[in-house]
Amino acid sequence: MRKKTEIPQIDLEDEFKKLADVIHTANTFFLAGHLNPDGDTIGSMLAIWSVLKRMGKKVTIFSQDPVPQNLNFLPNTCHIISKQPRRKFDAAILLECSTPSRGGNLEPVLKKCGTVVNIDHHKTSEFYGNINIVESTASSTAEIVYRLFYSMKIEINKQEATYLYVGMVTDTGRFMYSATSARTLEVASRLMATGFKFYRINEFIFSTKPKEHLKILGRAMESLEFRAGGKLALITITKKDFMDYGANPEHTEGIINYGLMPHSVQVVVMFREEESRVNVTFRSKGLLDVALVAKHFGGGGHKQASGCKLQASLAEAQESVTAYVLEKIAASKKLTHA
Ligand SMILES: [Mn+2]
Incomplete structure (x- = not known):
């Protein structure tokens, strides 16, 4: 029985289970986000990258466009490549791409990927994946990614919490826009409980300008x-x-x-x-x-x-x-x- 304090999973539970299976069985992963990447795309991608690495998986993270300057303070952005790999992958996870073309010219690499997973919170998503985790009422993709980890009983570390917090705080305009929900704040609270310095993140993102x-x-x-x-x-x-x-x-x-x-x-x-x-x-x-x-x-x-x-x-x-x-x-x- 689910306790009242737990995060409601709405109808994503089945899709989460399918993705959990893929995560456990696949060994090589290709992760990509949308062109002109923002905090949600980069944060969600790095969080998944970090968790998969801890599970001993081989992970390639790709962004056709460079990481924006205001997010360069995030650790490990140097691992994000902009040259499309030629090799095969067991699975691809696309973040925030309502169609694969939102990520650039991904066709060649996606053809070589076993399972394609689409994680998104945009209403316009085209459900092109073998697995589609799409919830347009979520404040951010990072919020969905947190719930995926939660349903898989993965304990996230401070750095992974930082990545997801960046996704949430940027996509909600500091929890100001209407997509912010009680659940958004509950997830944010769980992230904060890991003890990362959220005020330093806010300073880097919102109070530092060239x-x-x-x-x-x-x-x-x-x-x-x-x-x-x-x-x-x-x-x-x-x-x-x-x-x-x-x-x-x-x-x-x-x-x-x-x-x-x-x-x-x-x-x-x-x-x-x-x-x-x-x-x-x-x-x-x-x-x-x-x-x-x-x-x-x-x-x-x-x-x-x-x-x-x-x-x-x-x-x-x-x-x-x-x-x-x-x-x-x-x-x-x-x-x-x-
Ligand atoms: Mn987003």
């Missing part, structure tokens, strides 16, 4: 403009801004979110001037579906966060996108009477 980021942030905030009675915020970062501070697009991460802070703002559009095109990103508090706006300009994304790239001058991009968003705001009764 100088270039701060300088670009200054320029971006200076560029802020408000339209439609304060419902729309516009942010612009020019090529000159990047050149002046030797900054690159990675230094603009998170800046768009500042635009959503004023109470009146419903939508933010950020224009980032690149060599021969303009990168446009959108954020919405939810009343306007910015996935549709991005789609109109050939891009895509989610209802509340999306983006597109325009082959146009900065002025042209600003004009056409702003006009279109203003039109959508005007057409939305909810927004005009907000």
Whole structure:
């Protein structure tokens, strides 16, 4: 009988059992995450890598794109390779890839893997694996991975807890987003009980920024403009801004979110001037579906966060996108009477 304090397993129990079988019988593993890897992808991958290594397995960890700078403090990221291996594996575990192509060109290696396992918390997952551990209500893949270890009765060490904590704390925006559940906090509490220094992790991830980021942030905030009675915020970062501070697009991460802070703002559009095109990103508090706006300009994304790239001058991009968003705001009764 399950005790009340135990983590509820919902309907993943069967899939967990299948994966446990694979983990016990297979010897060689290929682990991969999505392109432009984030804290959840890297954290979940390293946690599984570490547990499998402790079980005496041979594990290859792969990411087509490099580990972002702000996660380089994590131990063992040096073992993540970016050149696809040619050898065969008993099993592949893909993390956070709603389709295998989210991980890059994985077809050649996946063809040589015995069992393919898909672990994900995205609604859009295509269940392409022989085993699919997909739960869209989980805050993060790391939360699912913790539950897998728990169901397999694997005791995790401090370092593995650190990896999973990084996945959870980044994907939930420090336990702030709506995907955070009572179970998320319960898992986080169990991770913390291993005694790792979570405050050091938070400092590394959330309170450490390169100088270039701060300088670009200054320029971006200076560029802020408000339209439609304060419902729309516009942010612009020019090529000159990047050149002046030797900054690159990675230094603009998170800046768009500042635009959503004023109470009146419903939508933010950020224009980032690149060599021969303009990168446009959108954020919405939810009343306007910015996935549709991005789609109109050939891009895509989610209802509340999306983006597109325009082959146009900065002025042209600003004009056409702003006009279109203003039109959508005007057409939305909810927004005009907000
Ligand atoms: Mn995730």
